[in-house]
Amino acid sequence: MYYSHQKPNKCPKCDSSKVVKIVYGEPSYEDSLEAKAGKIILGGCVITGNDPRWGCIDCQAKIFKRKFRAFP
Numbered sequence: 001m002y003y004s005h006q007k008p009n010k011c012p013k014c015d016s017s018k019v020v021k022i023v024y025g026e027p028s029y030e031d032s033l034e035a036k037a038g039k040i041i042l043g044g045c046v047i048t049g050n051d052p053r054w055g056c057i058d059c060q061a062k063i064f065k066r067k068f069r070a071f072p
Contacts, residue, residue, distance in 0.1 A: 003066040004054070011056035011063075018057035 002012045011019050022043040023031055034040045041055040052062035 002061055002063045004063050005066055007054050008063060011059060011061055013061040014056060014059040016056055016058040019054050019063065020057060022052055022055050022062075024051060 004012075007021070008019050010017055018038065020038070020040050022041045023035075024043040024047050025045055027035070027042050031040065031042065035042045038057050041057070043051060050064075053065040054063040055061065056063075
């Protein structure tokens, strides 16, 4: 698993710059077109609450959002 505080510029697994947002739920027509164009990844309709936020188009790595925690 890979984690990031924000959308990474490059994939942590393959170093590709094709990291895009994963969209969940019933896809709209526009979502389908964007997925075919490689602008988003369709994540499906089942949402668990612990789903990856971004994905790599080239190697299919999934990247989870890690919230920033300040240390005392």
